[in-house]
Amino acid sequence: MHYPWWYVPNFTAPMLIAGIATIHVFVSLYAVGGGIVLAGEVSHAYKSNDRPMLDYLRTHTLFFILLTVVFGAITGVGIWWTIGLASPLATESLIHIFVFGWAMEYVFFVIEIVSAFVFHYYWGRLDPKTHAAIGWIYAISAYISLVLITGITAFQLDIGNWTPEKGMWTAFFNPQTIPQIMARSGAALLLASLYIYLHAAFKLRNDVHLRSLVENRVSKWGMAGAALVTAGGAWWYVNIPESAKSALAGASALNILTALIFLASAVVFFMLYFGPYRHPGWLNPGFAILYFLLGIAATGTGEFIREGARKPYIVYNYVTGNNVLVSEIPKLQASGYLNGGVWTRAYLKEQYPQAVTKDGNIDYAEMLKLPVAEQVKVGKVLFQYHCNDCHSTNGFSGLDRLTQGWTRDMISTVVTHLNKAHYFMPPWCGNDAEAVLITEFIQSLSEPTPAGMKFSEEESSEKEKTSNLAAREESDR
Amino acid sequence: MNPTDLIGPASPLGNPAPFWFITFFKVLGLILHMIPMNVWFAGMILVAVFSTFGKNHSLELAHRLSRTMPAVVALGINLGIVPLLFTQVGYYQFYYPAGVLMARAWFSVIVILLFAYYGVYVYSLSVRSNRRTKFALTSAWISSIAFVLISFLFANNFSLMANVNDWIHIYTRTSESGAALGTGLNTADPTLIPRWLMMFGIAITTTAVFIVFDAVFFKRKDTSDNYRKWAGKFAFAFYTLGIVVYAVMGSWYVFGALGESVLNPIGQSSFMKILFPLTAISPGLVWIALFAQRKGLRKATTITAGTLQVFVITLNAVSRQWVQNEEIFKFKDVSQLPVQVQWSPMIVFLLLFVIGLTVVGWMIAKIAEVEKRGAEEIQVK
Ligand code: HEM
Numbered sequence: 001m002h003y004p005w006w007y008v009p010n011f012t013a014p015m016l017i018a019g020i021a022t023i024h025v026f027v028s029l030y031a032v033g034g035g036i037v038l039a040g041e042v043s044h045a046y047k048s049n050d051r052p053m054l055d056y057l058r059t060h061t062l063f064f065i066l067l068t069v070v071f072g073a074i075t076g077v078g079i080w081w082t083i084g085l086a087s088p089l090a091t092e093s094l095i096h097i098f099v100f101g102w103a104m105e106y107v108f109f110v111i112e113i114v115s116a117f118v119f120h121y122y123w124g125r126l127d128p129k130t131h132a133a134i135g136w137i138y139a140i141s142a143y144i145s146l147v148l149i150t151g152i153t154a155f156q157l158d159i160g161n162w163t164p165e166k167g168m169w170t171a172f173f174n175p176q177t178i179p180q181i182m183a184r185s186g187a188a189l190l191l192a193s194l195y196i197y198l199h200a201a202f203k204l205r206n207d208v209h210l211r212s213l214v215e216n217r218v219s220k221w222g223m224a225g226a227a228l229v230t231a232g233g234a235w236w237y238v239n240i241p242e243s244a245k246s247a248l249a250g251a252s253a254l255n256i257l258t259a260l261i262f263l264a265s266a267v268v269f270f271m272l273y274f275g276p277y278r279h280p281g282w283l284n285p286g287f288a289i290l291y292f293l294l295g296i297a298a299t300g301t302g303e304f305i306r307e308g309a310r311k312p313y314i315v316y317n318y319v320t321g322n323n324v325l326v327s328e329i330p331k332l333q334a335s336g337y338l339n340g341g342v343w344t345r346a347y348l349k350e351q352y353p354q355a356v357t358k359d360g361n362i363d364y365a366e367m368l369k370l371p372v373a374e375q376v377k378v379g380k381v382l383f384q385y386h387c388n389d390c391h392s393t394n395g396f397s398g399l400d401r402l403t404q405g406w407t408r409d410m411i412s413t414v415v416t417h418l419n420k421a422h423y424f425m426p427p428w429c430g431n432d433a434e435a436v437l438i439t440e441f442i443q444s445l446s447e448p449t450p451a452g453m454k455f456s457e458e459e460s461s462e463k464e465k466t467s468n469l470a471a472r473e474e475s476d477r
Numbered sequence: 478m479n480p481t482d483l484i485g486p487a488s489p490l491g492n493p494a495p496f497w498f499i500t501f502f503k504v505l506g507l508i509l510h511m512i513p514m515n516v517w518f519a520g521m522i523l524v525a526v527f528s529t530f531g532k533n534h535s536l537e538l539a540h541r542l543s544r545t546m547p548a549v550v551a552l553g554i555n556l557g558i559v560p561l562l563f564t565q566v567g568y569y570q571f572y573y574p575a576g577v578l579m580a581r582a583w584f585s586v587i588v589i590l591l592f593a594y595y596g597v598y599v600y601s602l603s604v605r606s607n608r609r610t611k612f613a614l615t616s617a618w619i620s621s622i623a624f625v626l627i628s629f630l631f632a633n634n635f636s637l638m639a640n641v642n643d644w645i646h647i648y649t650r651t652s653e654s655g656a657a658l659g660t661g662l663n664t665a666d667p668t669l670i671p672r673w674l675m676m677f678g679i680a681i682t683t684t685a686v687f688i689v690f691d692a693v694f695f696k697r698k699d700t701s702d703n704y705r706k707w708a709g710k711f712a713f714a715f716y717t718l719g720i721v722v723y724a725v726m727g728s729w730y731v732f733g734a735l736g737e738s739v740l741n742p743i744g745q746s747s748f749m750k751i752l753f754p755l756t757a758i759s760p761g762l763v764w765i766a767l768f769a770q771r772k773g774l775r776k777a778t779t780i781t782a783g784t785l786q787v788f789v790i791t792l793n794a795v796s797r798q799w800v801q802n803e804e805i806f807k808f809k810d811v812s813q814l815p816v817q818v819q820w821s822p823m824i825v826f827l828l829l830f831v832i833g834l835t836v837v838g839w840m841i842a843k844i845a846e847v848e849k850r851g852a853e854e855i856q857v858k
Contacts, residue, residue: 002485002486003485003573003574003577004574004577004578004648004652004656004657005577005655005656005657006577006580006656006657006658006659007652007653007654007656007657007658007659008659013580016584020587066598069547069551070551070591070594070595070598071591073551073554073555074554074587074590074591074594075587077554077557077558077587078587080558080561081583081584081586081587082584082587084565084572084573084576085576085577085580085583085584085659088569088573088576088577091565091573092488092565092569092573093488093490095562095565095566095569096488096490096491096492096493096566097490097493099493099494099562099563099566099819099822100493100819100822100823100825100826101822102562103502103559103562103826103830104825104826104829106555106558106559106562107826107829107830107832107833108829108833109555109558110552110555110556110833110837111833111836111837113551113552113555114552114837114840114841115840117547117548117551118840118843118844121548122843122844122847125847126843126844126847130843134840134843137836137840164489164490165817167819167821167822168493168819168822169821169822325489327489342482342483342484342485342486343483343574343648343655344655345482346478346482346483346645346648347648347649347652347655348655349478350478350645350649377654380654380655381654381655381656383654384653384654384655384656385655385656388656
């Protein structure tokens with residue numbers, strides 16, 4: 001309500017965040033895990049003076065840089081870009097709490113960039129010791145950047161003992177941070193091994209000997225990763241807040257997905273053990289792709305669950321999904337949601353100058369005297385600022401389908417008891433007049449019960465709805 | 478309606494650092510961002526043009542620039558996040574509304590940048606492997622155009638931040654039921670075009686200095702004396718062009734676009750009375766340094782020119798901030814917002830900053846050694 005809301009038809013603006021964040025994670029985890037594996041393997045290859053392995057690692061480094069430094073970095077900045085557009089108030093808050101965490105993160109980003117380029121472009125021109133050291137500088141700084149960002153995203157799900165008076169460290173060391181770091185470290189190593197398989201399966205198609213060696217060495221990293229994912233994930237699950245646990249248990253989709261991740265990690269662990277670890281050399285492009293997709297699926301699901309479990313908050317107990325501070329809700333309920341919002345208030349005063357009180361507030365009594373068609377329009381403003389974070393009108397999580405066949409009373413009851421209907425929705429933050437206005441809008445949107453279904457009650461309620469609307473429109477004229 | 482009605486409330490969390498600290502790092506960040514950004518902004522255009530139409534030395538220049546470009550872009554983007562962070566800390570009440578009003582264009586920056594960046598790589602790798610295909614050349618063109626487009630969008634957002642008077646018009650014109658469609662741009666603002674092209678002028682000058690730097694310090698083994706001579710002459714001409722663009726756009730910006738309400742306070746500040754003219758004429762110093770080596774490049778003069786160019790950029794960044802503050806404080810003096818300093822995170826950050834600089838310095842020293850070893854045979858005058 002502090003900022004204008006960005007309307008993305010059918011899709012909702014926050015879904016853009018989810019989309020970018022997911023593809024970013026696929027690459028950024030590899031940027032961390034791959035850095036560690038590369039540094040470890042390059043050191044080992046120098047020690048054992050393994051020229052062919054070094055040559056392979058060099059080609060892999062170019063692949064690594066092209067993916068992480070470009071795609072990883074841009075999508076990472078992209079998340080930032082998007083959260084500022086789609087959740088400005090939450091972003092503002094996070095930035096005020098964590099500005100120095102992010103500032104530290106950028107210090108490490110710059111070290112990462114410089115070390116990655118030096119590692120790649122000066123390959124063979126630096127002495128082995130320095131070269132390996134630079135690989136480790138990359139690995140360590142990338143790892144620290146993972147730790148820093150994980151503390152911030154973990155905070156969104158569980159603020160722990162933090163209150164606005166407390167500083168960044170309390171926020172950072174919330175109950176979620178360590179388990180999530182563990183799970184993500186595992187995912188980083190696991191994904192790195194799968195990326196390396198994918199690359200090696202094509203690049204070393206005709207060099208069975210070298211490929212076997214790569215497979216065997218990398219499988220150890222991958223197995224360690226799978227074990228960490230499982231342990232960290234389980235620990236995380238034990239630590240999540242009650243509401244998130246309910247969300248996972250209640251939403252059957254999330255529930256199944258959680259089980260799937262554990263399953264996928266276990267499967268990958270055994271596939272790695274019996275495959276590349278015990279019987280290196282059999283990896284072909286097809287299997288590498290399969291492995292890779294499994295890894296991507298598991299990681300993507302994990303991140304999806306992490307995001308899904310947060311509702312109705314963007315920052316737990318501090319900022320709600322509709323971009324309102326929890327502390328502001330009582331005031332908004334009293335003064336009116338539209339009246340309390342900076343942009344909604346300006347908008348409505350422009351649109352309906354007749355519905356403004358002498359002291360410059362929105363006059364709700366006048367609003368309710370507007371013709372129904374106009375009330376629907378005002379209701380849509382409420383929808384934009386109160387619901388569009390999670391619902392579209394007729395696309396993703398569309399209210400037209402969610403309220404299909406509902407009566408006016410049902411809609412009005414859910415609207416005024418949002419958090420009672422589903423605890424992953426925020427409470428209704430408007431006043432009574434606004435509840436009428438948004439009900440008007442949702443009713444104009446709601447799809448009728450599918451034709452041809454014969455229950456006498458349903459039919460009559462359908463009729464009731466239509467006749468109600470017709471009657472009121474009649475009375476407007 | 479009063480334009481300030483659209484400015485949201487201050488964060489109850491308070492600013493985590495004093496305002497001067499936030500501004501310092503915002504400006505420092507912009508300086509660090511501008512150096513590489515200028516090189517790709519004007520430099521990629523040179524790469525595209527000379528790769529298509531160039532011969533001998535100019536073609537060689539295009540190839541040399543494209544070899545270092547991936548690293549330049551990577552660094553510049555990462556350094557860009559620093560001012561972005563501090564802008565959001567100190568100026569959030571202005572940054573977010575501006576961003577949302579032009580959300581589609583602002584969001585598209587990420588997509589465009591992805592193309593631009595891969596384009597840089599495609600061309601760079603093709604030059605390194607000596608296989609310049611049509612596809613690679615097209616990529617170079619796409620990159621250069623994409624960068625120009627992105628720079629225009631940046632100028633839009635950062636001018637719209639301060640153009641609070643137009644917010645309501647853009648908002649009502651480009652919204653649906655009170656929610657911004659994100660299709661607004663700040664094109665009605667008279668400062669937009671000169672502001673954007675003024676940066677282009679500076680970008681040309683920085684790129685000119687970079688060309689000299691590259692000729693003197695990078696890949697010395699493969700650099701012929703002839704090329705070096707040509708580069709000195711070309712850089713001087715290019716710098717001159719940059720100064721012309723800078724002067725024309727700068728005058729338009731200051732005398733034609735900035736209003737009285739911004740210029741008057743500047744006229745009253747004795748600090749700005751010195752800083753503003755200095756900002757205007759500072760490129761002249763670098764121009765002299767480049768003039769001095771038209772006939773042959775010297776290490777010391779090149780280092781002087783480089784240092785002076787950083788000075789030019791610094792003056793620009795500081796003046797910009799001053800103007801931005803004048804423009805914004807008219808509506809709301811954000812320097813007076815409550816502060817709740819986070820001391821220990823700040824100290825840890827500052828320590829890490831110093832450690833980070835040391836580590837980066839160490840790595841650069843290592844590659845400098847390598848470059849030196851490789852350059853034994855060639856004497857730079
Ligand atoms: C994602 C990477 C980038 C980030 C995070 C970034 C960040 C920033 C920030 C925060 C500023 C304003 C600084 C201030 O006023 O304090 C800025 C200015 C600018 N940037 Fe970047 N930048 C990025 C990429 C680019 C690209 C690709 C270009 C293309 C040439 C570019 C061109 C500009 C220009 C022209 C300005 C000056 C805008 C004005 O104030 O009129 N930037 N950048």
